[in-house]
Amino acid sequence: MMLATQLALLFSALEFALVGAILALSTYVTLWAGLLSFASVSFAATGAFTATYLMSEAGFGLWAALVAGGLGGGVLAAVAGLLLIRLDSHWLALATVALILVTRVVVVNLGDLTGGSEGQIVPVKVELWQLLLVLALVCLFLARLARSRFGTAAVATREDPTAAATMGVPVRRVQMAAFAISGVIGGIGGVLQAGLLRYIDPDSFYIDLAVTVIACVVLGGAYHWFGSVIGAIVFTGLPVYVNQFIGQGQSIINGVLLLVIMIWVPGGLIDPLRWRRLRERRAAAPPAGTGTAREVAEVRS
């Protein structure tokens, strides 16, 4: 009985972490192509409100809603991308913050479609297995994408856009594609978030979510898609669960956690670059056996 309750609590925390992971992956894709964007939250809002409207008014089920939400996020991303990706890094980041603010105002004022400031109930519920399935599909997609030409081009763009361009990488098109993919994933994440919350209002998709999402990506490691998943579990899942033991000051703990990670583990928890470096050193090092202790020492240093 007690164990069952504990498991249920754990699953509840896990569900939020899984949705957080999908939203984090949406942001990861833009970072992949060297764009710092907070816009995933706007894509998520578009997806969530589109899907909720269709679920309520047209009787869409979850899967149809996910398609619609993904499309909605993708369309917004395409439009926003056309306008914004030519901005320099800092300005793009600012512009996407502005996009979130404008999105909220639009949601508040489209009361007939979005429920306005009152918000609205989401008629369809999301189950754990559905979250797992969607996340697995997104991860599979990204893993394949990483090995595709897009993946190589994105990495080159991120490392040095000028060099990439001289090597014949269509930098703008890669970034545009990344933005659109980010929009689709963000839209899907928004639908799932809505299904999990069962109720959405203009503040469900706002600055604090944007900050959490970007924190997940960086915490987990911005150089591999798996980092976003781990980051989301640590940064959205864990506090939700630990919350029952710590009331006040929880945000301070989140802040300190972020700071510590950024300063001491700047590549994030999942950092392929460091693995590679370690692998190279190990190849150069004498017999295995002593290797493990050394690696740990290296990681800690």
Place this chain on the structure above:
Amino acid sequence: MLFLQQLVNGISLGAVYALFAVGFGVVFSTMRILNLAQGVYATWGALFAYWTITEAGLPFAVAVLAGALAGAVTAVAVDQIAFQPLRSRGGGEQLLGTIITSVALWISLREAASLATGAAPLGFPPGTVPNDLLQVGGVRVLMTQILAIVCAVAVTAAIHLILHRTRLGSAIRAVGHDRGAAMLGGVDPRVAILTAAALAGAATGLAGVFFAAGQTFTFGLGDGLLLHGFAAVVIGGMGDVRGAAFGGFLIGVVQVLSAQYISASFQDAITFGLLLAVLVARPRGLFRTVELGRA
């Protein structure tokens, strides 16, 4: 008459945004940091000013100075805790790294302010703020509104002069332009950076005090200021504090006038839509001055 009245209200609100934007611009042009923790400088500035009056019983003028000082101290602390470790490590990804560490300090210091105030609404007690009402040809202006405007103009001018007419100012600008070259030229980048952080913090702390003076505020004071301050900075351009200040005044006026004559519910849409439009049309701000730090 109503138009004039609202114009004055807009300008005085804009003065607060201008102070904030000037602080933001100084940090951005010297350190290339998008500092999301800047809003809490204002919160802590306002809180210390409030405590100076309510706990220590000192006059408003002292409270204003206390607010500026608290803002400066917070800014220097944030710089040393959040940005210095990343700077000393050097390397790429500064933008992302500093955004994240500034977020870390933002949420921590905000929560600390919430705990320190019990999340209660606070207000400067009546009579402690120079809130005399002046009537100029039917337009009602409060003394604090005038003080905010004067303060914003003076601080902008002072920071502009410091940056352009003093040795330290040249050092700050040099660091913004190219830290390595600045060091070769005999500038101590640490002093320059700390000075820039303190100036930015003081200006932001003042913004917090004047924002809080006429109304009720809570630990969340800095958040609203942060968003509108962003808009001001982007519209005015970050390269020159005068542009940032102008952006602040403009946002204030646009906000009040659009609420009066267009729609209160769309005032934010207009403000942030303007921000997006300026970004798309003129990515470096309305006044494309010579950018300090752009190589």
Place this chain on the structure above:
Amino acid sequence: MALTLRRRSLAAPAAAIAAATLASACTGGTKEGEVKIGFITALTGPVAFAGRTFANGIELAVDQVNREGYLGGGRKIKLVKKEGAEKPSQAVDQARQLAVDQSVVGALCCILSPVAGAVKVITTDAELPLNIYGATDLGLQDPPYVVRTTTLPQVANKHLAQAVAADAEPASVAYVVTQDNSGWVSQYQSFKEGFAGTGVRDLGTVNTLAAQTDFSGAAGELMAKNPEAIVISTLQQSTISLVKALRARGYQGLLITTEVVGSPGAFKAAGATLAGVPFPVYFFAGKAGPAGQEFARSYEAEYGTDPDAYAAQGYMAAFMMATAVKNAGADPTRESVTKALSDIERLDDTIYGTVRFRDGQLYAPDSIVHITWTKDGRQREWAPAGAGAA
């Protein structure tokens, strides 16, 4: 190689989860004779200040119920507190945690209407009876699973508007409302209903936003309408700021507002500018019956201030839940508490006096009192200026 790293990366969170599971497994058991009631608190977040007062009232009621053996048979209520920060996502998650713990037979929740709207979906799915203690939007109650002891400010506002029209007789009135918050819009409409047909001329409405912090423009717009009275139906912080902004600009007319300014904290932030501004409450110690007097005394003894309307609502919510548990019999379950809660039609001798429940919503129109602050921070019954003004 990679594995070492990955294991290390996962180790910390895994250990934390394990420790947390263990810790809660040790504290989470139900003791004999203990009835668990979930309580989603709002001690942090945007309305933490009000959340504190609601929580004070709830804890006071539970202490009292347990001390007096109100449930009978030596049974006691144990509050299972979860911090929801009055944000929909966090509160929903906490509601889910309460929902999965089958030993929790009832829940208390919510100050903000969107949060209440979100939480009630979760609790209703789990057939967990919910009593809303603070959210004011119309129609939030939904028996049998959702009842509400929040005293409806709409009814009280209409009542106050009618009294103002009859006693103070302003020739004209203007309104200011938090336009992007449905709770405040509905309170604003109730004021309008109260003034409708009284001959007080309506000079129009000024909209403000929940996130707005500067009210110089709104004050300018209101004063340009030149009304004899201004009704302020906005968030607490906005209300105080508006009162300050209007008075600082020399507005002399009558200001009328809602129960949000009733807490001692509100007066501390606003100061004497709040003096003479009428607002309606359901609980005023100065006019309360014996139970209310007793509540005011024990609240003062425990927390050092007078209880405000929020403390009273918290107290009432916990008291009603305790009554339902008592009526549910020896071994209360979610099902029996749901039935007992929705069966309550009337309670006598509460802190509000006699209250009635219609469709899961508390009504106590006879308890409405129009009060105001005096310059030195005391509350007294409101009378139009001149007739006994301080």
